[in-house]
Amino acid sequence: MSRPATTAPAHGAATLSKGLVLLFAFCCGVIVANIYYAQPIIELIAPDIGLSAGGASLIVSLTQVGYALGLFFLVPLADLLENRRLMLATLAVTVVSLIGAGLSEGPDVLLATSLLIGFGSVSVQMLIPLAAHLAPEETRGRVVGAIMGGLLLGILLARPVSSLIADHFHWRVVFFGAAAAMLLIALVVATTLPGRRPDHRASYAQLLRSLGQLFRREPVLRQRALYQGLMFAAFSLFWTAAPLALSREYGLSQSQIALFALAGAVGAVAAPIAGRLADAGHTRSMSGLAMALGILSFLPGVVPLPLGVVGLAITGIVLDFAVQMNMVLGQRAVYSLDPASRGRLNALYMTSIFVGGATGSSVASVLYEHAGWLGIAVFGSALSLVALLAFARAEIAPGAKRGLCRAD
Secondary structure, eight states, rough: OOOOOOOOOOHHHOOOOHHHHHHHHHHHHHHGGGGGGGGHHHHHHHHHTOOSSTTTHHHEEEEHHHHHHHHHTTTGGTTSOOOHHHHHHHHHHHHHHHHHHHHOOOOEEEEEHHHHHHHHHHGHHHHHHHHHSSSGGHHHHHHHHHHHHHHHHHHHHHHHHHHHHHHHHHHHHHHHHHHHHHHHHHHHHHHHSSOOOSSSOOOOOHHHHHHHHHHHOHHHHHHHHHHHHHHHHHHHHHHHHHHHHHTTTTOOOHHHHHHHHHHHHGGGGHHHHHHHHHHHHHHHHHHHHHHHEEEEEETTTTTTTTTHHHHHHHHHHHHHHHHHHHHHHHHHHHHOOGGGHHHHHHHHHHHHHHHHHHHHHHHHHHHHHHHHHHHHHHHHHHHHHHHHHHHHHHHHHHTHHHHHGGGO
């Protein structure tokens, strides 16, 4: 006999303690960091394994492609299989892949393991819907925002951590250390997190087919996926190209690049703020503000200002704040659509985001080589502008209010 899904608000209120929220946030941060460890050290990895400078960003983009594939093919299983066992299986894939990356001697092996690192790290996107299931409706945005704060700190701190380790030891130590951290997280998941067996009954093929039905049925999902996919493309573009500019144009060492990356961690404060604003019904206005900030964040690179590294830091802080705020606002809206389908809704939403992220990181090296930082700034600003224009069009289109009211 299968256990019922823990979805009732009353049960969620009793189950999701403040300590468990912090534990969820910690696990999410450590797991998602795997996707970003390589980003600031591709200049060290590429020559060591025989990868060209132009192809270095493939290490980052393939990790994000793997993550997008995992989101599409693995995360929907959270609506079908017992969540804790599913997370442990994906964590096992991550551990093996990280060890393989650390041992790799050529580009083929490293690129393949990069893909698998992203594929296995989707366990983080099983934790967030689980938390949403356990949280009562009136505080769901706050809980998701708090957990996203931990996840976003993991994203933002992964870069300085990997830079420091690579500078003082070796880039391979970054991957071995990450594998050890994943073993710790697996132990925490196995012994601490509550289990959840969904009520949904379907075959895996039926589950995947339902993704298309959900995407066609929910306009809020399609809109939010588009906005955040474009914003995240700008985010990945910046953070893949910034270490190249800091190293080549300003002569910064890996340790100095790590200190620079710490500035971006300030943007993580957007997550809990956005969660509270979403609970208070300010999704529309704050979404527009986030996209506008994404456009303005690249201003120091578009307009010739004598700011140097400070200008890059301003872009990083403002862009991170904007992207994280828009992500949490979107998640709160998407999670409110259909509680029984949260795993699949989250899979579709996050897949779109990381397709955008993989696109941004994949063009970063080539764009920087041919157009310099000005090209990066113009393209990054244009991505956020397209998101804002799409948002404005959805707001004024006939029936838009009816479609978006569920997002508030």
